[in-house]
Amino acid sequence: MPAISFDGLLVVSAIALAAPLLTATVPGLRRIPAVVVEILAGIAVGPSGFGWVRIDPAISVLALVGLAFLLFLAGLEIDPTRLRGPVLRSAGLGYLITLGLGLAVGFAAAGAGIVRSPLLVAVTLSATSLGLVVPVLKDSGHAGSDLGRLTIAGATVADFSAIVLLSLFFSTGGHSGxxxxxxxxxxxxxxxxxxxxxxxxxxxxxxxxxxxxxxxxxxxxxxxxxxxxxxxxxxxxxxxxxxxxxxxxxxxxxxxxxxxxDTMSHPNFRLKLEAIGYGFVIPVFFVSSGLRFDLRALLASPAALARVPLFLLAFLV
Structure with a gap:
């Protein structure tokens, strides 16, 4: 059995521990989600920063499990009772408008020679993460409000639609078209x-x-x-x-x-799943995303660097 080092995973775990503590105690960071700190810290300690940690087999496997668990918990948040009537119509219409605006931005960017795939840009700009939206709403106490329910419904439609579109047009697992x-x-x-x-x-x-x-x-x-x-x-x-x-x-x-x-007989079941996900493997995925980020390649390309504010502006629109 080949030797596996856990040194990098130790640093990743320490970042995962420190991130929520910092965002909860440092006044200037309280409005920043912990996942943002995890990703930025991953960039800092990774090859693009100090070079202390690189993706190794231990980190790679746990990050892959973390991504799967993140989407699993996102699917677990889908409540069919919230995806009915006016809420579903509003969420669906909102996503179609967002996707349409994304297509307009994508084709404009493709016409200017900035991107190659307008559809990928549209899907990216219209996507959201139910796995991130729900915890933020829960922690802020707004998950049960009308705005919170509408936000969760919109995130559900956007999340699922983006995954289906990516699988339909950009999946690399097969060649069937x-x-x-x-x-x-x-x-x-x-x-x-x-x-x-x-x-x-x-x-x-x-x-x-x-x-x-x-x-x-x-x-x-x-x-x-x-x-x-x-x-x-x-x-x-x-x-x-x-x-x-x-x-x-x-x-x-x-x-x-x-x-x-009916969760009356097992009230702690979903808490246990969230503990495994948010307490263990999901932070590894976010930190590893920072480790994989090639900041030097971005800074070395003026054209790529110039696209960053354009895409940030497109997200705001």
Whole structure:
């Protein structure tokens, strides 16, 4: 077995610990999300900064799991009761307007020779992260307000749509084209619906529910293990289907949320999942994003550097 160093992972873990402490105690940082500090710290200690840490196998694997867990928890936040009627119409219309503006910016940038793919620019500008929006709203106490519910609904539509569009037009897992990818996405959706229906029917078994309750707070942590199997299962399916694996992680979270509606018998289940995600693997992903950021290449290219304020302005628009 080859020797694996954990030195880099130790630095990454220390950054993950320090980031929320700094944003909670330093007055000038209190309005900055901890993930921003994690990414910036990753840039500082990585190859673009002091060069103390580089991506190694330990960091790479945990970062990959962290990305999957982030999308899994994002899918877990999808509440079908919030995606109905006027809320769904407002969220959908808002996303279409944003995507349209993104396409306009993308084609304008392509015409000026700044970018090559207008659609990728549009998807990027219209995307959001439900996994980041929900924690911020929860921590601020606005998740249950009308504005909070509308924001979560909009983030849900944007997050899911962006993942589907990326899988449809930019997936590198297969060579079947957009039409073939669309068929594979449909098959993946049918499988997800079938799994959800099977699990919902299985969940009505009183004997199984009693067994789960008996094992859920022991070292078996049976519900957590089930969630992990569901996550890895859909990620594996997405990989075999040739679509983005993050879509599989997102669908796994949505399926679990759909079949796990009554949480009275296991109130700590989702807290345990969030503890694994936000307390362990997700910060590794954010710090590793900073480690992978090639700041020197950006600074060495005046043309690339000039695009930064343009894209920031496009995000604001």
């Amino acid at each position: 957009a039409g073939g990818t669309l068929i594979l996405l449909g098959l993946l959706a049918l499988l997800a619906a079938a799994v959800a229906a099977f699990l919902a029917r299985l969940g009505r078994s009183m004997g199984l529910e009693a067994l789960l309750v008996r094992l859920q707070d022991t070292t078996a942590e049976i519900r957590v293990r089930f969630a992990v199997v569901l996550l890895i299962g859909f990620v594996t399916l997405a990989a075999h289907f040739g679509v983005e694996t993050i879509l599989g992680a997102f669908i796994a979270g949505a399926v679990l949320n759909l079949v796990d509606r």
